[in-house]
Amino acid sequence: MVNATATANGIHLDQETRSKEIVASLRGFLKHQTERVSLYKEFNDAFKEYVAKRMTQEEYATICRIVTEGFVELSIEILALESHLGGHAHASTINVLAPPTTATATNDPSASSGQSSTNTSSRRNYSLDSPEHAQLIREVQLLEKQKLALTVQGQKWVLEKEAQVAQDIRDQEAELQADRVVGSDEENGEGAEQIESEVQATAVHDAEGRTPPQGASAAVANGGVKLTVEEWQAKVDENRNSLNGIVEEINDKLADIQEAIAVLVL
Template structure:
């Protein structure tokens, strides 16, 4: 017959084991959150590099040191890079949020490596993860906020490049118009010498924006872009802070 003392001891041991398992689960969960957030920061660094390549190519193209075909190739490569990063980041966000779907539950390489080291000491690839294990919407929201800002940043970057090209085109057109006007003035002067009473030709209304107006729009675009970058940096600081809290 089992004594009451033995039953109590067994119950206490079971409770201690459950508490230990619970603590281990929490620790593992925190490690996965940290790994996912660090994975996102790594992708963010890669995104910054893509922006640099994009902007550098545009400068080269505008300075006539890159052909239109070469510039188009860079744009295609950068676009593909942005798409790949977006897929990886969405996977991290879904994993943190505990989103269930029918897609493959693999995430970024950096996060997968952390998962592998936490579950096995072998060099074999880690098995797919179940996203519902994490269920940390507050950390997923941190990534979502950066993503929304990055969407605005990309739109402003493309818009700024378009407006820059419009400004340059207008400068070229203004130069042509100025040369044409100078030629026309010489013709008018010659005609007035022969017939002083002749009327001057009517001028056509200017429909396009002036160079100054394009510059003003570009300045507004730059200010908006700088503000977006500042907001992104603040959100990234929040993510760094969240990581610091979890690793304490």
């Protein structure tokens, strides 16, 4: 509990006023947190639509840009609340990673600078000298940073898995086509030597006349490791479990903030 009177950066505050401002700051953070959850939902829903090919790459990139701008605005507001409560002044916002597509959405800070500067300029420029409450917000912010990184990583792995699924389908179709050719040639009495010569004649060669390695051999030759669909799915599942753990931690921290508010309003 706060004392009957307190001094914040030379400004004399009575207990009731200081408590009310702390509560207002914590409630303001919870409001921003709700907005952040909505942005995450929009981000994840857009990704699902993109993977399902119900959304174009350009449409997905546009939503990613809008969500990124929203994250930045919220982060600026939250950092101002944290500073007002008495936390350290953090110059940088949460690192918003680019969406995992070739159409990387670029963030344009000027698009939201007007509104953000208006909101932050109206914030009182003194500290309430309540670092324990500022720390509650800081802990959520750090968890949210981990959550965002895991979310983007998980989306990249989903795309990798989908790409491998498509490659497996192409490989299966190629094998079926090869089986049809072999079956047809065998019916016509043609031997394996002729089939091999046809393959050699149509093979793609590099500049020195060598046939480049194919399939898994190509992955090894190029310094990469080819993962199966099942292995990609295992990575996606592991990522999802990590995300669920982070979300549980965030919810616990939010419950602590709710409890802190309840204590202050008693």
